[in-house]
Amino acid sequence: MARVAIVTGGTRGIGEAISIALRDMGIKVAANYAGNEERAREFSERTGIASYKWDVADFEACQEGVRKVEADLGPADVLVNNAGITRDGTIRKMDRRQWDEVIDVNLGGCFNMAKAVFDGMSARKYGRIVNIASNTVMAGTPNMAAYVAAKGGVWGFTRALASEVGASGITVNAVAPGLTASDGVLASPHAEAFDFVQSLQAIPRRGEPADIAPTVAFLCSEEAGWVTGQMVVVDGGHTRH
Numbered sequence: 001m002a003r004v005a006i007v008t009g010g011t012r013g014i015g016e017a018i019s020i021a022l023r024d025m026g027i028k029v030a031a032n033y034a035g036n037e038e039r040a041r042e043f044s045e046r047t048g049i050a051s052y053k054w055d056v057a058d059f060e061a062c063q064e065g066v067r068k069v070e071a072d073l074g075p076a077d078v079l080v081n082n083a084g085i086t087r088d089g090t091i092r093k094m095d096r097r098q099w100d101e102v103i104d105v106n107l108g109g110c111f112n113m114a115k116a117v118f119d120g121m122s123a124r125k126y127g128r129i130v131n132i133a134s135n136t137v138m139a140g141t142p143n144m145a146a147y148v149a150a151k152g153g154v155w156g157f158t159r160a161l162a163s164e165v166g167a168s169g170i171t172v173n174a175v176a177p178g179l180t181a182s183d184g185v186l187a188s189p190h191a192e193a194f195d196f197v198q199s200l201q202a203i204p205r206r207g208e209p210a211d212i213a214p215t216v217a218f219l220c221s222e223e224a225g226w227v228t229g230q231m232v233v234v235d236g237g238h239t240r241h
Contacts, residue, residue: 129170
C-alpha cells in the first residue's frame with residue numbers, strides 16, 4: 001500500500017517541489033494551501049496531486065483537514081510542515097499583530113499539524129515528520145526577527161518532538177533552506193539579495209526549489225528510519241558547519 005503524505009504550503013514554491021518529489025517516489029500526496037484557489041486548482045490539474053485548503057494556524061482546521069485527507073487517501077504516514085509567511089521589518093516598526101501572524105503560521109502550524117497526525121502515526125508505529133526551518137536561524141538575519149524567531153522555534157520543536165516520539169516509530173527532522181528562488185521570494189524585496197548571497201555560498205549560483213526537495217524526500221523515505229532530531233542545512237554552502 002502506498003504511503004500518504006501531507007505537505008503544508010504544498011502547491012507553490014519549495015512546497016510544490018516537495019509535493020512533486022514525494023509523488024515521484026510513489027507516495028500519495030495531499031498538498032495543503034491557504035490562499036489562491038485558482039492557483040491550487042491549476043497545480044492539481046498539472047501535477048495530479050490533490051490540494052486541500054485550510055489555515056495551519058487554526059488548530060481545529062488542521063484536525064478537520066487531516067481527517068478529510070485520510071478519508072480520501074488513507075492514513076497519513078508523512079507530514080512536511082512547509083507552510084510559512086514573513087512580515088519583514090525592524091523591531092521598531094513591527095507591531096504585535098505582525099509578530100503573532102508569523103509565529104502562529106511558521107511555528108504554531110508545526111505544532112497544530114503534528115498534533116493532528118500524531119495519534120494515527122503512533123498507533124501504526126510509523127511516521128515521518130519533516131519541518132522546514134531556515135538558515136536565517138544561524139545567520140540572525142536582520143529585519144526578520146519574527147521569522148527568525150519562529151524558525152529557531154521550529155528547530156527547537158524538532159529536537160524536542162523527536163525525543164518524545166521516537167519510541168512510537170516516528171522520526172522528526174528539519175531542513176533549513178537558504179535563500180531560494182521561489183515565486184514568493186522572487187516577488188519580494190529578498191530577490192535583490194541573490195547576488196550578495198551567491199557571493200557567500202560555496203556553490204555560487206541561485207538556489208532553486210528543486211534543490212531543496214531531494215533532501216526532504218530522503219528524510220520522508222523508509223530508508224531514513226535511523227535519522228531523527230536533526231537539522232540539515234541546504235543552502236549551497238552559505239553556512240558551513
